[in-house]
Amino acid sequence: MNSADTFSSSCQSCLYRQWEEECVMYNPVSGETHLLEATAAKILITIAAAPTRYDQLSLFLKEQLNDVPEPEIDEYLCTTLQKLQDMHLISATGE
Numbered sequence: 001m002n003s004a005d006t007f008s009s010s011c012q013s014c015l016y017r018q019w020e021e022e023c024v025m026y027n028p029v030s031g032e033t034h035l036l037e038a039t040a041a042k043i044l045i046t047i048a049a050a051p052t053r054y055d056q057l058s059l060f061l062k063e064q065l066n067d068v069p070e071p072e073i074d075e076y077l078c079t080t081l082q083k084l085q086d087m088h089l090i091s092a093t094g095e
Helices: 038-049 055-064 070-086
Strands: 006-007 016-019 022-027 031-036 090-095
Touching: 006 055, 016 038, 022 038, 031 038, 038 055, 038 070, 055 070, 070 090
Parallel strands: none
Antiparallel strands: 006 090, 016 022, 022 031
């Protein structure tokens, strides 16, 4: 993934319930329910609100996790975006 990748989601109609560090996300389109950790849910909700570039998501996480080193944030973001794609909750387009 690179900074030019843009992510979008059809989860505008997804229902979710969040507790401290976990979120249950129900996708009425697929009928599937997913258990996400809180930060992954924030990423998904951000993407569902509007198509979002990788660099925007990276900046968002750096602001949220200001005590975490940048390489760890980038690794987490790449892993999380791939998991969300594997669950068919988001899709990516390169520019």
